[in-house]
């Protein structure tokens with residue numbers, strides 16, 4: 443599907459630094475003389491990952507609440523399982539088979555790939571590379587330690603390192619890959635928080651479009667009432683998605699708008715109410731009061747609301763995204779994340795750090811500025827894209 447290849451292409455673009463770094467690390471320490479290759483053949487077989495890359499599992503459907511009714515997938519699946527099938531499921535790859543000695547001496551087959559013995563130096567370089575890709579020190583250390591376990595001294599190629607790394611990353615990301623849950627509650631209230639410019643408006647527009655496409659009735663409330671431009675922008679996205687946007691006079695109380703929006707959404711039998719909020723972190727006490735007032739007020743109408751508090755993060759801010767999660771967890775009861783702008787950034791590794799540190803569900807990723815540029819988060823595709831692992 444065109445969408446899926448677009449996503450991959452964009453993520454691959456963003457990961458090129460990591461990919462090139464991995465190639466360079468292996469090449470730097472690789473012996474290239476035939477004599478060394480013979481010696482290597484004699485004392486250590488090439489390392490292959492202990493497990494083949496796991497077969498892709500279908501993207502999980504929204505996880506409903508126990509009492510939830512079945513609902514359509516909020517984010518349409520970008521690709522069928524067949525399209526995402528990696529090499530593991532395709533015909534055997536000739537170059538993965540260990541070639542004969544002659545083949546290796548002649549530089550044919552996988553022996554032609556530069557190999558390097560996994561040692562402390564190489565691990566240190568790997569750690570540095572992962573840290574530079576914004577994975578954070580703790581996560582980078584954990585990932586490399588797991589990768590090295592039982593493999594020290596073994597000779598690895600760049601492709602094998604990428605496979606091992608992708609497996610480690612996918613393992614960390616697997617538990618957090620969860621589409622936005624759909625509840626039986628109508629309207630399901632989604633409070634959207636995040637700093638200005640993180641992509642809240644765009645994400646609300648994209649989500650509204652997907653939910654509407656899935657047959658849901660959606661209402662948007664423009665809760666950042668102090669910024670006329672923000673309200674206008676949300677109206678533009680509402681028009682694009684074909685979803686009504688409730689606004690209030692500039693400077694009016696966001697909580698009162700939220701209350702009106704809740705009333706309207708209930709009266710109209712809307713399935714989903716998305717409430718945009720201000721992102722001024724400059725005055726945290728004010729913002730905290732504003733957010734908690736919105737929550738207090740909508741709870742007068744439904745004491746279980748908001749059903750989701752979505753934190754929108756900008757991937758290009760790298761490690762800063764980590765501190766934003768910490769801050770917003772203090773301001774609001776964050777239930778899940780959307781990471782925007784993963785296209786065209788070399789800082790995608792921060793998603794691994796976020797998953798490792800907070801374990802909050804990642805509901806979707808933004809990969810562009812268009813209405814369809816919001817994808818479900820797939821850990822294996824992400825890991826492959828981040829490491830530059832070529833999947834077929």
Ligand SMILES: Nc1nc2c(ncn2[C@@H]2O[C@H](COP(=O)(O)OP(=O)(O)OP(=O)(O)O)[C@@H](O)[C@H]2O)c(=O)[nH]1
Pocket residue numbers: 636637638639640641642643644645666671672675721782783784785786807808809810811815
């Ligand atoms: N490349 C790219 N750009 C994005 C993505 N998501 C949002 N943007 C852009 O980021 C900029 C900010 O997005 P907004 O949605 O306006 O962000 P916001 O958080 O609502 O910001 P305020 O309106 O200032 O509160 C816009 O130029 C968007 O087009 C994405 O996934 N990829």
